[in-house]
Amino acid sequence: MTTSDVVVVTGAGGMGTAVARRIGSGRTVILADAFPEHLDRAVAALRAEGYDAHGQVTDIADQKSVTALADRAAAEGRLSAVVHTAGVSAATSTVRKIMEVDLAGTAYLIDAFEPVATRATSVVCVASMAGHYAQLSPDVERALAITPADGLLSLDVVADFEGDPVSAYILAKRANQVRVQAAALAYNRRGARINTISPGVISTPMARAEQESASGDHMMAMLDACGAGRTGTPAEIAEAAAFLTGPGSLYITGTDLLIDGGQAAWLYHHRPQ
Secondary structure, eight states: OOOOEEEEEEOOSHHHHHHHHHHOTTSEEEEEESOHHHHHHHHHHHHHTTOEEEEEEOOTTOHHHHHHHHHHHHHHSEEEEEEEOOOOOTTTSOHHHHIIIIIIIHHHHHHHHTTTOOTTOEEEEEOOGGGGGOOOOHHHHHHHHHSOGGGGGGSHHHHTOOSOHHHHHHHHHHHHHHHHHHHHHHHHTTTOEEEEEEEOSBSSHHHHHHHTSTTHHHHHHHHHHTTOOSOBOHHHHHHHHHHHTSGGGTTOOSOEEEESTTHHHHHHHTSOO
């Protein structure tokens, strides 16, 4: 009996389903999401298109739930790819929720899949362009990178955080980036790889909520100012995920791929002072 290649995608939204479609052909796809009805619709759509898709209700903020997802994936066959798109946004979430899901939840996923990773495995965590805006001390970045996952929410920089959801989101996404950098060694020792993708404004329901928030006009003005003139598409993120989980990127690990239409470059070098 042939062992199936298994792909895990967290987040059944526009970005997650685009990734599943791009890399899931001929593989067992396990789609994970916290909301059963949303998950069932996405799985049914993928199955109708011929994918061997299965759903698992998973709360990324719950360490045991994430471990159960990793265990199931390992039991299904050869773990080929894990693409973590699940998360919450600054426009629709509280500071606490952002810390629990975007910061700690990503750390739980990194830890849960490392023991079941093989030479065939590539993990991609979706961070954000926002992580590139963080201004943290080296000591804080190191703490975010290497503190055991179950202790992250107790770090002073997290537990005593004083700021708005946007600032919390920037902190959480920078934590994703440095956490993946630090995890590359453990994954390398298994012959596996792990990277982050940092999207800018991508046309998803979450991004539309951001556009309708207080900072939405500023966000869209930046797209015009940087010359991109448009949002990105979920398919463009899926292409990047396909590259980072495919054979053309075997020497790429512990790094971040910024996909933002040039917004960060404009902010660094051309934004009016």
